[in-house]
């Protein structure tokens with residue numbers, strides 16, 4: 244990696260920013276070389292390096308000779324990387340200690356692809372070497388991105404408004420051509436796609452419950468894409484099907500179900516997992532729904548807390564139950580469902596002639612990170628004969644930690660569980676399981692027996708053709724990356740990872756408690772890694788609570804976030820909730836995040852907040 248103390252150049256020099264290519268693909272896009280002059284005696288410093296890193300730059304000119312380089316590079320460019328060779332020579336003979344490894348920021352091209360097209364790749368005859376070369380370049384781009392994702396000096400994002408991306412940026416166009424474009428352009432497009440995206444693996448990305456870039460998980464995802472198969476039958480996915488069985492069994496064991504209990508599938512996200520839970524609960528109590536539909540059923544009611552995920556209501560809407568038939572149960576100040584409120588809601592629904600059948604309890608709410616009291620809720624479900632689902636999409640990861648699994652006590656009493664390893668366990672998106680206690684229910688509920696796919700007279704045990712258990716036909720292989728990560732870390736490794744994220748949350752909580760310019764949304768210690776807080780501008784610090792203060796406070800978080808995204812050095816989410824005006828929600832699921840990043844975030848918010856508020860107050 245380039246570091247500021249490795250490099251000192253003579254005055255003057257030229258830096259080309261972007262494009263990344265030393266050999267521009269002729270006629271495809273215009274190169275817009277960009278020159279940075281260092282003043283005499285000025286040294287490379289971290290600020291300049293940070294700027295270069297954040298812009299995918301390539302250092303190509305080193306001395307006065309190269310002042311004319313941009314034009315001459317374009318004119319003299321020849322296929323085969325001649326200019327690069329020249330440049331490499333200069334690099335090696337220069338004062339600069341240049342980037343040398345794949346972990347560097349450069350993605351210098353070793354071959355000119357400007358006359359090569361996809362038709363020249365496999366399966367073309369003699370396409371093997373070209374295919375390897377192409378992939379080598381692609382891997383360089385990906386590795387450069389991976390390394391940058393972990394580099395604090397690089398930006399989390401290079402924000403552009405939709406219209407800017409739509410219009411096209413510096414040779415990056417979203418428009419689709421009628422004629423094939425060459426591979427050089429495709430490589431540039433790959434690089435630019437990453438450049439204008441968001442580095443969700445960056446240690447200062449706090450915006451989403453799923454974050455981080457697990458290298459083994461990524462390797463798993465690459466392998467999965469290469470295998471490019473489908474999870475519906477054993478005949479096309481023998482290894483992945485068995486891995487899914489092993490992994491789901493492991494997760495069921497961790498939830499606390501016996502060997503005789505448990506089934507499940509990986510599906511596309513927590514919302515789909517929750518949808519499965521409602522679907523299965525309804526089928527369990529009313530199997531005729533599969534053929535007769537909702538007309539055969541009474542008015543069904545389900546229950547979920549005010550802080551639960553919106554997917555419960557969405558499931559009711561999708562399944563024809565209706566979102567108005569979801570009773571929203573009150574929570575306490577900490578965002579936990581109040582069991583007495585649940586019980587009285589169930590009784591009221593019954594008194595009204597409706598049929599309660601399902602309760603969703605949340606283990607790790609989206610905003611507060613609260614855990615509903617699972618045992619108390621399970622008692623109520625048992626006494627009323629209701630299906631208990633635990634949405635542990637976010638909180639499930641805490642089951643891996645000996646320190647924190649106690650927060651999910653009672654989860655073993657659930658009839659179904661949602662658990663997203665792509666959240667707290669850091670598996671690459673997507674990786675979400677629906678676990679079901681009653682074996683065979685998934686199949687009974689969803690099976691359609693398509694004869695072209697699920698033939699019963701195959702020469703192997705067709706119970707491994709698991710596709711008919713799901714509501715999809717084709718299904719992505721989500722299991723391999725998690726399986727590989729589990730091998731790499733062991734269960735204990737996941738436990739330590741979770742512990743570290745929760746330590747970061749406590750660190751933030753402690754810091755916030757000590758500062759007069761921030762206010763916590765709830766005063767108790769975080770249970771999960773969510774920490775919710777306001778930045779309080781100077782003018783509001785002595786203002787009494789009330790509508791005017793709330794009105795002004797509501798505007799603070801969006802303004803800070805907008806500025807933060809424009810600067811691109813960190814990212815955090817905000818939202819209002821109930822009677823609370825817009826507040827920041829910081830979540831930790833990225834093991835790359837350290838306490839220094841937490842401190843950075845606070846300073847960044849305080850500094851942006853202070854500037855913005857001063858400007859508003861002085862009408863600048």
Ligand code: ABU
Nearest residue numbers: 450451452453513609
């Ligand atoms: N419920 C999906 C995750 C939402 C979030 O990242 O905040």
